[in-house]
């Protein structure tokens with residue numbers, strides 16, 4: 001089933017948005033399952049950098065970063081199947097990486113999409129700094145719903161470097177489409193649109209038929 005790739009600057013709110021999509025999809029599944037056996041079979045998974053224990057320090061050097069990317073890729077690939085929806089929350093800043101993941105879902109005849117969490121660099125820095133100070137003040141390591149995402153700020157130079165290297169999605173390309181842009185000031189995600197594109201997609205239905 002569908003692959004939903006979260007993409008955006010570091011500390012742009014990818015995990016926050018991934019949780020909103022997860023909650024929206026879970027309520028859709030709960031609502032529709034009693035009457036729709038296709039939906040009843042769906043399972044939702046979130047694969048996140050934090051959940052996999054990927055440190056925010058791996059981006060300092062090529063080797064650990066490459067290893068982390070391979071770990072993340074493997075975790076997504078293992079979960080992708082006809083009845084599993086995977087939200088890939090993290091590591092999607094490189095165009096070639098999104099392309100590869102898109103090919104994995106295509107090989108399984110399932111759709112993929114990209115959620116571009118559109119937060120300007122200055123906001124990301126602000127939120128990252130707030131996160132850092134919370135930690136220094138001994139704030140609780142909850143992460144709330146985003147459990148599994150380590151509540152750790154990026155070092156300022158790592159943050160700058162990732163912003164510099166970030167390859168913005170382009171909805172005109174196969175691997176970045178459909179592309180949903182979520183502006184930072186929006187309360188909510190376009191849940192219905194994402195659900196329709198991923199689950200009510202005509203191309204998906206025959207594949208899901210009982």
Ligand code: ADP
Nearest residue numbers: 009010011012013014015016017127128131184
């Ligand atoms: P990412 O997964 O992209 O690194 P997170 O979702 O962990 O980003 O968010 C980074 C920080 O910014 C967190 O402290 C989070 O609470 C905060 N944050 C995220 N989205 C918003 C928002 N729309 N408004 C205010 N703060 C936000």
Ligand code: MG
Nearest residue numbers: 014015090149
């Ligand atoms: Mg995150």
